[in-house]
Amino acid sequence: MSDRPRLLRALSGETLDRPPVWFMRQAGRSLPEYHELRAKAGDFIAFCFNPEMAAEATLQPMRRFPMDAAVVFADILLLPGALGQKVWFEAGEGPRLGPLPEIAALKGEVEASTGRLAAVGETLSRVRAELEPERALIGFAGGPWTVATYMIEGRSSDRSAARTFAYQHPEKLDALLEVLVDATARYLIMQAKAGAQVLQIFESWAEQLAEDVFERIVVGPHAAIIEKVRAAGVTAPFIGFPRGAGALVEEYAKGVPAEGVGLDTQASAAIGRRLQAQGKTIQGALDNLLLRAGGPALDARVDQLLAQWGDGPYIFNLGHGVMPDTPIEHIARVVGRVTGTRVKVAA
């Protein structure tokens, strides 16, 4: 067995004796040691910008579970903050953003924004230095449309104001997305240089978009980011995750040159297999509610996912992030089932 991380081998298109496994949001909310750390950290954004603490949060699940990859502890809303929009987190409520700055003003901050995110690079370097060589390190950014929805609406919502904005101010939205594509590409290049071996784009709100709009505001920007990152000589593979894209995930895979495609909870087995046959590595799609619920249905679904996709390049993961109140025993059980090891849970 080579030291080359299993996740990278899967993203090169290899079918392995077992798929690599990691969970979106594995760093954080479900672990008691995370809550201890969080209590010390104070403000959430300050926490993300503290490399020592963020590296610790990144590594905590790696100590508990035999995950094949660590994902840097950070937040997709660090980027709008670095571009000059006010961003903060209301305890128990989620993110809040100040008014959307003028596009020209945001554009003027793109070059400087990457430097303002240097702490994330520092976190990556620290984690890479501590992590075993066979475990991969994942950097990430939000998809431009998802980040734009927060920038436009100022908070979590049903995105109907942002989706209406996409119809009423198409030129303004396109200009905003262009700024975000540029800043995101620079951010990901920096992350790769700092030690990220895989880059994931989280498009959390790809849902409910009409096909023509999806092509314009999701597929185009993702393709542009990857082209920019490749043009800078970065070879780290990409995983694009258009959560909620439904059937449009096939168009996404056609239009976006990412090595991996994330599938959400609703993933169709047949579409996953078609993507594999087209040379994509697929990732997903265990229901995070089922992970939390546990029981025989959880074991059965894990086995079903392994059976339906395991004979092609596949990364075992959830279809959405780990829920805060997920029992650690359930995470251990699933990771053990995928890796074929018995994972003990410390108190």
Add this chain to the structure above:
Amino acid sequence: MSDRPRLLRALSGETLDRPPVWFMRQAGRSLPEYHELRAKAGDFIAFCFNPEMAAEATLQPMRRFPMDAAVVFADILLLPGALGQKVWFEAGEGPRLGPLPEIAALKGEVEASTGRLAAVGETLSRVRAELEPERALIGFAGGPWTVATYMIEGRSSDRSAARTFAYQHPEKLDALLEVLVDATARYLIMQAKAGAQVLQIFESWAEQLAEDVFERIVVGPHAAIIEKVRAAGVTAPFIGFPRGAGALVEEYAKGVPAEGVGLDTQASAAIGRRLQAQGKTIQGALDNLLLRAGGPALDARVDQLLAQWGDGPYIFNLGHGVMPDTPIEHIARVVGRVTGTRVKVAA
């Protein structure tokens, strides 16, 4: 040109000189005359159970716009009420339901439930008597899973409690769905006998379900309802609308013997054409936010939908219901564009 309603011809698989058009939630919230009626009606459920007023609400949009079909003014939550669960509407907040009764208790009310919904039949008869013969009348019910989410959660929500229930109490959910299938089939048979020429099943919350769960709790129950209605000798065509089903809409179309399949806002043009090629009539999928937003993007999207699907059996509609604050001018403009007539808007 025959008097046979255009909607029925489309559902027989005919490609017409132009598709029939109607809008989900066309009766109601967007019309000023509706709000006048609503103010007089008092309680929302009492309004639905008042055949004179409900018939008036059903007919209001038919007077304003050359819609090819009227859809009975009613609510999917009348059914759990008829089965003995308490249901009421909080002004400005939406539905509230009392505790979920025991399944055995609900089962004991199935036979009686249809009689308790007789007012909906009376509304249908009144509307059918007033409506021009070339315009069709649509009856409907909620999909069993969607109705179950409200019965379990007691209100509108993100359905995560109901989706967790589906994992933790599969036998109990299956038993609840069986009761709902039986009661829904009886309700739809009654509606057809009272004058409904088309029957639509609104599965508003088909989203975010894992494929195996979707098959079990959406596809199976819809197929069972249609079989029961057909077994009673009712020949009215069905439109099944699994909103949010994404790529799984193809499995839905394979497993559910409905003549028509509703596609939501995110519909893929290619999937729509595949369904048409398989003999399904498709319906949808204009974004209700775009209808509200208006402007050149609205005209362009209407033309695109007509171009991509108009040469197969197609019913023009939204991908979701009309939003309350949609300008009437926008509705008139779209209906005019589809029907090739200029629709005047009265003040």
